[in-house]
Amino acid sequence: MKKILLLFITFFMFSAMVYAETVVFNTKTYKYHKPGCQWANRCTVNCIKIEKKDAIKRGGVPCKVCGG
Numbered sequence: 001m002k003k004i005l006l007l008f009i010t011f012f013m014f015s016a017m018v019y020a021e022t023v024v025f026n027t028k029t030y031k032y033h034k035p036g037c038q039w040a041n042r043c044t045v046n047c048i049k050i051e052k053k054d055a056i057k058r059g060g061v062p063c064k065v066c067g068g
């Protein structure tokens with residue numbers, strides 16, 4: 001029974017992570033990156049960390065290098 005509960009918690013945490021995926025959103029070019037992307041690391045002035053769904057809501061376009 002404990003194993004099933006643990007499996008359920010793991011699954012729930014994983015889904016929560018997917019839904020609340022954070023991206024680096026460039027407010028000037030409207031491109032969003034994965035946090036580990038080289039372009040996200042270079043972007044320090046116009047970039048903010050927001051949820052992916054919010055980036056899309058703002059008209060964000062996925063980065064061609066990391067795929068957003």
Ligand SMILES: [Zn+2]
Binds near residue numbers: 033
């Ligand atoms: Zn990128």
